[in-house]
Amino acid sequence: MSANKQTKKVRTKALIGSLIGSSIEYYDYLLYGTVAALVFNKLFFPNFTPTVGLLIALASFGIPYFFRPLGGVIFSHIGDKVGRKKSLVYTLGIMGISTALIGFLPVYDTIGVWAPILLVLLRLIQGIAVGGEWGGAVLLAVEYSEEKKRGFAGSVPMMGAAVGMILATATMALLRLLPDAQFLTWGWRVPFVGSLLLVFLGLWIRNGLEETPDFQKAKDEGTVSKLPIADTFKYHWKEIILTTGAKAIETAPFYMFATFGVSYATNTLKMPEGPVLNAVTIGTLISLVMIPLMGTLSDRVGRKKVFYGGTLGVILFSIPYFFLLSKKSILLLTIAVMIGYGIWSVITAVLGTMFSEMFRAEVRYTGISVGYQLGAAIFGGTAPLIATSLVAAFHGSWLPAAIYLMLLGVMSLICVRLMKNLNEKEQENMKKEFNPALYE
Numbered sequence: 439m440s441a442n443k444q445t446k447k448v449r450t451k452a453l454i455g456s457l458i459g460s461s462i463e464y465y466d467y468l469l470y471g472t473v474a475a476l477v478f479n480k481l482f483f484p485n486f487t488p489t490v491g492l493l494i495a496l497a498s499f500g501i502p503y504f505f506r507p508l509g510g511v512i513f514s515h516i517g518d519k520v521g522r523k524k525s526l527v528y529t530l531g532i533m534g535i536s537t538a539l540i541g542f543l544p545v546y547d548t549i550g551v552w553a554p555i556l557l558v559l560l561r562l563i564q565g566i567a568v569g570g571e572w573g574g575a576v577l578l579a580v581e582y583s584e585e586k587k588r589g590f591a592g593s594v595p596m597m598g599a600a601v602g603m604i605l606a607t608a609t610m611a612l613l614r615l616l617p618d619a620q621f622l623t624w625g626w627r628v629p630f631v632g633s634l635l636l637v638f639l640g641l642w643i644r645n646g647l648e649e650t651p652d653f654q655k656a657k658d659e660g661t662v663s664k665l666p667i668a669d670t671f672k673y674h675w676k677e678i679i680l681t682t683g684a685k686a687i688e689t690a691p692f693y694m695f696a697t698f699g700v701s702y703a704t705n706t707l708k709m710p711e712g713p714v715l716n717a718v719t720i721g722t723l724i725s726l727v728m729i730p731l732m733g734t735l736s737d738r739v740g741r742k743k744v745f746y747g748g749t750l751g752v753i754l755f756s757i758p759y760f761f762l763l764s765k766k767s768i769l770l771l772t773i774a775v776m777i778g779y780g781i782w783s784v785i786t787a788v789l790g791t792m793f794s795e796m797f798r799a800e801v802r803y804t805g806i807s808v809g810y811q812l813g814a815a816i817f818g819g820t821a822p823l824i825a826t827s828l829v830a831a832f833h834g835s836w837l838p839a840a841i842y843l844m845l846l847g848v849m850s851l852i853c854v855r856l857m858k859n860l861n862e863k864e865q866e867n868m869k870k871e872f873n874p875a876l877y878e
Contacts, residue, residue, distance in 0.1 A: 448582065448648070449582045449583060449584075449591075451643075451646070451647060452578050452579060452582040452583075452647060452650075453579050453582075453583075453591060453594045454643065455578060455643045455644050455646075455647050456575040456576070456578040456579040456594055456595040456598075457575075457579075457594050457595055457597060457598055457601070458639065458640050458643055459526060459530055459571065459575055459578075459595075459598070459640045459643070459644055460571060460572065460575040460595045460596075460597075460598025460599070460601075460602075461597070461598040461601035461602050461605070462530065462533070462534070462598075462602070462633070462636045462637055462639075462640045463529070463530065463533050463567070463568050463571045463572075463575075463598065463602065464568075464598050464599045464601070464602025464603065465601070465602035465603075465605040465606050465633060465636065466533050466534065466536075466537040466564065466602075466630075466633050468599070468602050468603050468606045469537070469602075469605075469606040469609070469610075469629055469630065469633070470537075470540070470561060470564065473610065473626055476610070476614075476626075476700075476704070476711060477621075477622065477626045478557070480622065481545040481546060481547075481553075481622060482545060482546050482553050482554045482557050483546070483554060484546050484547070504565075504815045505562050505565040505566050505569065505815075506565045506566070506568060506569035506811040506814050506815050507569060507808060507811040507812050507815055508566055508569060509529075509565060509566035509567060509568065509569020509570045509811065510569040510570055510572075510573065510804075510807035510808050510810070510811035510812075511569075511667055511804070511807070511808060512566065512569075512570060513525045513528060513529055513567075513569070513570020513571075513573075513574065513807070514570060514573055514574075514666065514667075514803040514804040514807040514808070515666055515667060515804065516528065516570075517570070517573065517574050517577070517653075517803035517804075517807075518653075518662070518663055518666035518800060518801055518802070518803045518804050519662060519663065519664075519666060521649050521653060521657075522574050522577055522578055522581075522649060522650050522653055522803065523644065523645075523647055523648070523649055525570060525574050525803070526571070526574040526575065526578065526644050527641060527644055527645060528570070529567045529568070529570045529571040529574065530567075530571070530637060530640050530641055530644065531637070531641060532563065532566070532567040533564060533567040533568060533571070533637070534633060534634055534636075534637030534638075536560045536563040536564050536567065537560075537564065537630055537633050537634075538630060538631050538633065538634050539560050540557065540560050540561075540630045541627040541628070541629075541630030541631035542627070542631065543556055543557055543560070569807065569811045570807065572595075572790075572807065572810055572811070573803050573804075573806045573807035573810065574803065575595035575598065576592055576595050576596075576790035576791075576793075576794060576806065577650060577652075577653075577794060577802060577803055577806075578595070578647070578650060579591045579592055579594050579595050579790075580592045580790065580791055580794050581650035581651060581652040581653065581794075581799075581802075582650055582651065586737060587737060588737070588791050588794075588795075589733045589734060589735070589736035589737035589741065589787075589788065589791050590730060590733040590734045590737060591733075591791070592733060592788070592790040592791030592792075592794065593729050593730050593732065593733025593734075593736075593787040593788070593790070593791070594730065594733070595790060596729055596733075596786045596787055596789065596790050597725070597726060597729045597730065599692065599786065600722045600725035600726050600729065600779075600783070601726065603718070603719075603722045604719055604722045604723065604726070606629070607715045607718045607719045607722065608719050609628075609629040610626075610629065610715055611712055611715040611716055611719065613625045613626065613628060613629070614711055614712050614715065615712075652799040652802070653799065655799070656799045656800045661799075661800050662800055663800045663801055663804075666800070666801050666803070666804040667804055667808075669800070669801050669804075670797070670801045670804045670805050670808065673798075673801070674796070674797055674801065674805050677796045677797065677805060677809065677857070678805065678808055678809045678812070679809075679853075680809075680853045680854070680856055680857050681793050681796070681805075681806065681809025681810060681813065681853075681857075682809050682812040682813040682816065682853075683813070683849055683850055683852070683853030684745075684789070684792075684793075684813070684850050684853045684854050684857070685789070685809065685810055685812075685813020685814060685817065685818075685850075686813055686816070686817035686846045686849060686850050687749050687752055687785060687846050687847045687849075687850035687851075688782070688785045688786050688789050688813075688850075689813060689814050689817050689818030689821070690817045690818060690821040690843060690846050691752050691778065691781070691782045691785075691843060692782055692786070692818070693818055693821040693822050694778075694821050694822070694825060694839070694843060695718075695721065695759070695775055695778040695779055695782065698821065698822040698825045698826065698839075699714075699718065699763070699771075699775060699778075700714055700715065700718060701822065701826065702763065702825070702826070702829065702836075703763060703771060706829060706834065707763070707764070707766050708766075709766060709768070709771070710768075713768045713771075713772075714768075714771065716772075717768065717771050717772040717775045717776075718775055720772060720775070720776060721772075721775035721776045721778065721779035721780075722779055724776055724779050724780050724783070725779045725780070725782065725783040725786075728779075728780055728783035728784065728787070729783045729786060729787045730787070731787075732744055732748075732783060732784050732787035732788065733787045733788065733791070736787065736788045736791065736792075741788040741791060741792040741795070741859075742792070742854055742855075742857070744784060744787065744788045745784075745785060745788050745789075745792065745854050746851065746854070747784055748781055748782070748783075748784030748785035748787075749785060749847050749850055749851050749854075750847075750851075751781035751784060752781055752782070752785070752843065752844075752847050753843075753844045753847040753848070755777060755778065755781055756840040756841075756843040756844045756847075757837070757840045757844075758774070759774050759777070759778050759840070760836035760837070760839065760840045761836075762774035763836070764836060789810075790806070792854075792857070792859075793805075793806040793809060793810060794806055795859040796857060796858070796859050817846060824839075824842060825839040825842070828842065
């Protein structure tokens with residue numbers, strides 16, 4: 439086999455490995471979000487009114503987001519110091535075990551208060567694992583790719599959230615065909631335990647991959663950081679702040695359109711659960727088409743331009759989205775979700791590549807993981823809870839939730855406008871060197 443064919447084969451394998459791994463991680467993670475809105479408020483938090491029980495169930499979904507940065511620090515340290523491959527194997531294994539254990543948990547009526555305690559504990563472990571997964575999956579794709587195709591390569595692992603959501607919602611929609619008694623007794627447990635099969639597949643693929651060229655080069659040159667987290671905050675603290683802010687308009691809409699959309703439509707508007715889950719599945723299928731297309735577009739026009747377009751789309755569509763949901767029509771809800779996920783896809787397609795181009799290879803895993811996971815913690819996991827609280831506080835009005843989403847969009851636009859990738863920084867340094875008077 440020629441060198442070019444061998445290189446192409448390795449790059450393809452890296453893309454598949456990044457997609458499958460991230461898909462499994464997000465399937466496990468998002469499965470919890472779907473079940474939280476339908477089951478956990480009834481089985482694990484039953485001693486509350488329906489509204490309070492739902493809020494607590496959604497809080498159990500959101501609180502572990504604050505542990506994602508911890509996971510990002512732990513596993514990115516391994517990824518920047520020991521290797522991307524080892525870190526990715528660890529995150530997938532931990533996620534798989536904690537997810538399967540949720541499927542075996544006794545409910546509140548069986549073991550009392552220990553049921554919600556153990557549920558939240560396993561959720562925290564999930565959060566730590568997924569905190570280290572994303573950065574490694576992105577770098578596996580980006581660092582193996584050709585420079586002119588990095589936008590497309592970086593979009594592939596971003597499809598993992600969409601694939602994971604399709605698997606989670608489609609599985610739950612199928613299980614909802616069971617009678618309610620059977621679904622609440624054992625049906626909801628099946629996808630948690632069954633995810634172990636997918637985890638074994640993902641581990642098998644990732645174990646067959648070598649280290650990425652960029653990390654191997656840093657290792658060969660002896661530039662591997664001794665303490666990546668310290669070097670990241672010393673030399674890239676501005677980038678951490680900006681990536682955290684930019685993440686807001688990617689993560690909040692995703693959970694607004696999915697987790698909050700499901701809970702608002704089924705609990706507040708009293709719409710049937712099955713068609714609502716089907717609408718989310720259809721919307722996510724659109725994402726699978728849009729994400730690689732937008733990643734490829736970013737290779738031609740630039741990451742920032744694509745990001746600007748998607749963010750403006752979210753700002754403009756926030757109010758129409760909630761307006762369409764309020765009509766209690768399955769058709770209008772499906773249209774709203776399709777448009778919402780289409781717009782979200784534009785943003786998420788470029789996020790991984792855009793972030794990775796801001797950090798040096800020796801701290802890249804740490805840099806993108808910390809910024810991304812801080813943004814997810816502050817603006818992602820809290821989004822369904824904040825939206826539900828706003829709707830309750832304003833007597834069922836969805837307008838405050840829409841305005842909240844629009845304000846996040848404005849903040850993210852400002853953050854990305856201030857970003858500079860490594861090439862821009864290098865060009866700026868060259869200008870200073872050849873014409874320092876311009877910078878006095």
